[in-house]
Structure formats: C-alpha cells, structure tokens
Amino acid sequence: MxxxxxxxxxxxxxxxxxxxxxxxxxxxxxxxxxxxxxxxxxxxxxxxxxxxxxxxxxxxxxxxxxxxxxxxxxxxxxxxxxxxxxxxxxxxxxxxxxxxxxxxxxxxxxxxxxxxxxxxxxxxxxxxxxxxxxxxxxxxxxxxxxxxxxxxxxxxxxxxxxxYSPGGAVWDPATVNVGEHVVSEGLADAFARGLYGDELGYTRIGVPHLGDDAVFAKVVTGLEVTGMHNFSSWVHGDAIAASYGGTPVGLPTGAGYAAGNRIVDAYLAATGKSAAQALHDDSTTIIATALGRED
Known part of the structure; x- marks a missing residue:
C-alpha cells in the first residue's frame, strides 16, 4: 500500500x-x-x-x-x-x-x-x-x-x-440512498474528530446546524430517497445542489453533514465502537440504531 x-x-x-x-x-x-x-x-x-x-x-x-x-x-x-x-x-x-x-x-x-x-x-x-x-x-x-x-x-x-474499497460498503448507483451518503459523511467526520478533535474534525459547512432539530428531522425524511442526482440537496443543501442543477428540498448548506454526525454519534454511543471500528458497518443498521436512541 x-x-x-x-x-x-x-x-x-x-x-x-x-x-x-x-x-x-x-x-x-x-x-x-x-x-x-x-x-x-x-x-x-x-x-x-x-x-x-x-x-x-x-x-x-x-x-x-x-x-x-x-x-x-x-x-x-x-x-x-x-x-x-x-x-x-x-x-x-x-x-x-x-x-x-x-x-x-x-x-x-x-x-x-x-x-x-x-x-x-x-x-x-x-x-x-x-x-x-x-x-x-x-x-x-x-x-x-x-x-x-x-x-x-x-x-x-x-x-x-x-x-468503499473492495470488501467494504458497496455504493450501487441503482440502489444507494441518501441515508448511505449521510452516514458516510458522519463516519468520515467522526474519524477525523477522533484524530484531530471536534474543533478541527467537523466539516465546517455542517457545524451551524449540528443542534438544529428541525434540520435533523427534515433530513431524516429523505434518508430513503434514491437517485444520485437527488443526493446533493439532502446532503450539501439547496444552494450547492442548485449550482449543479439539483432541485431544492428546503435544506440549508451542510444539513446532511450535521445530521450524519448526529446519527453516527448516536450509533457509536449505543454500540461502544469507535468510528474506525464502524468503518464498514451497514448504514441501515447505523440509522436504525441511531433513530431508536433519538426517539
């Protein structure tokens, strides 16, 4: 390597x-x-x-x-x-x-x-x-x-x-959903935070909405959305998505990153795993566990 x-x-x-x-x-x-x-x-x-x-x-x-x-x-x-x-x-x-x-x-x-x-x-x-x-x-x-x-x-x-390397999670364009994308951003931030701390490890565009319950709830409604052309609006937010021709869904910039961090943090807290240990964990399991704790 x-x-x-x-x-x-x-x-x-x-x-x-x-x-x-x-x-x-x-x-x-x-x-x-x-x-x-x-x-x-x-x-x-x-x-x-x-x-x-x-x-x-x-x-x-x-x-x-x-x-x-x-x-x-x-x-x-x-x-x-x-x-x-x-x-x-x-x-x-x-x-x-x-x-x-x-x-x-x-x-x-x-x-x-x-x-x-x-x-x-x-x-x-x-x-x-x-x-x-x-x-x-x-x-x-x-x-x-x-x-x-x-x-x-x-x-x-x-x-x-x-x-997404061989043996890991599979990104199948025909079936992948917003939930996988959101979880992947949360895992990547959690991994970076584990190495460099919260001050540096969070992706900056998601930070303003980490505690916004309304933004989180809105992202959760879109986790099952498929069609990769739809993902940017749910993950990056309307403004960035629109610059690539995406359809707005009513989300601010970085919404999916903020939601992804909350989902992954809830999952890691529930399982006792580190972000590195959860690298290949299935996004549906991560989401189900996290939403159970959020409720």
Missing amino acids: TITVLDTHAGMRRVLTAPADDRAEILREMLEPAKGMYRYFPGEVDLVAFHGRSAGFPFDRDETRCLEALDTLASADAWGRVQKALDDAVEAQLAATPGVNVPDITVLLLLGNPDDEVFMTHGLGVTGNGSVPGYITITVWPTPENVERLEATAVHELNHNLR
Whole structure:
C-alpha cells in the first residue's frame, strides 16, 4: 500500500507561469495521474474542462493572486502535512480493523477558484472527493481556517476511500440512498474528530446546524430517497445542489453533514465502537440504531 501525494505545488506553479497558450495542456498533464478518479463516468472526461466546472483554480487570469495562494500552501507545508496525516490515519485504521483493504492511493491537492461564489461562500473555500477507491482530491482556497484543517480534511476523504474499497460498503448507483451518503459523511467526520478533535474534525459547512432539530428531522425524511442526482440537496443543501442543477428540498448548506454526525454519534454511543471500528458497518443498521436512541 502506497499513498502518493502528487507534487501539484510544482505543477501548479508551472501552469501559472507558462505562456497562456500552453497552460491548458500543462494543466492536463498535471491532472493525468488522477484521471482514474473518473473511471465510472460515461465516456472520456476532459480533465481541463472538469477542473473548471469543479471550482479548480483559474489558469487564464489572476496569476499573481493564485501564485500568492500557492505560496501560502507551500509555506504551511501543505503537501507534507497531508502525506503525514494520511499515513498516520491508515495506521490508526489498521490498528482498529487489521484486515481492512487499503488500496494504493493517489492524492491531488489543488487550489480552488476564489471567484467561484458557491465554492467560496456556501462551500467555505474547500471541497474534497474520496469516494472512488485509490484516489483523493482536495480543492482548497488557503484561508487560515482551511489551512489549519488540512489534515482533518484529508483523513475525512480517506475514510470515504476505505469505506468503499473492495470488501467494504458497496455504493450501487441503482440502489444507494441518501441515508448511505449521510452516514458516510458522519463516519468520515467522526474519524477525523477522533484524530484531530471536534474543533478541527467537523466539516465546517455542517457545524451551524449540528443542534438544529428541525434540520435533523427534515433530513431524516429523505434518508430513503434514491437517485444520485437527488443526493446533493439532502446532503450539501439547496444552494450547492442548485449550482449543479439539483432541485431544492428546503435544506440549508451542510444539513446532511450535521445530521450524519448526529446519527453516527448516536450509533457509536449505543454500540461502544469507535468510528474506525464502524468503518464498514451497514448504514441501515447505523440509522436504525441511531433513530431508536433519538426517539
């Protein structure tokens, strides 16, 4: 098992300092090692176009601002910290579940787009994807809060990666429901909190609604919803979902994260397990146990 944090520091600097006509191709080369992230997409993914649609840094303008942000990440030893965090988290997971399958993982750490309003306001300047075993992407604008949480952000995505690795939970697009997604976010946050504490371990977009009983009750009504195009509204909230063409359901940003943390915390309290020990536990069991305690 090898975790490889790609040297996107050098790669992004090369993109941002190259002649304008060369930048797209240099960016494509930098993103190529992580193209397996999109192996379940229909057809060939245009890596550069997808970068732009997913809040990736602009490469045709704002070079000075992006280079300064890149220097902020480098000064914070972002790449080294992410590498160490992931290595330490794998060790912690294996101590809890010695037989878990840990794949080779390629990690892509990228600057985000500071002009993307949804990313910067509702998303608070950070997004990640660890749902495809073998790949983790983290897209971040380096505000002090986001830099401070780099380790917790990385291990949150690692938890997703390990949950859906062979032998673990199965994400079947034909049958998976909102409940699995909500539980997965709660488990990933609980894992990060176990390593870095509540102050850093919670995904920030969910924090404002952790104690909101009305938001929790609303999310619970949607746990059986299927159709992955519906998930973002229930998990990320209406504003983020709408930016991807989703239909609003009446939930604030981060609602599913807040509910997921409450569900998972109730389950862990009931079973005496740690988040690491519950890595592969079935979401229906987690939800049934948690809702029994909530009632």
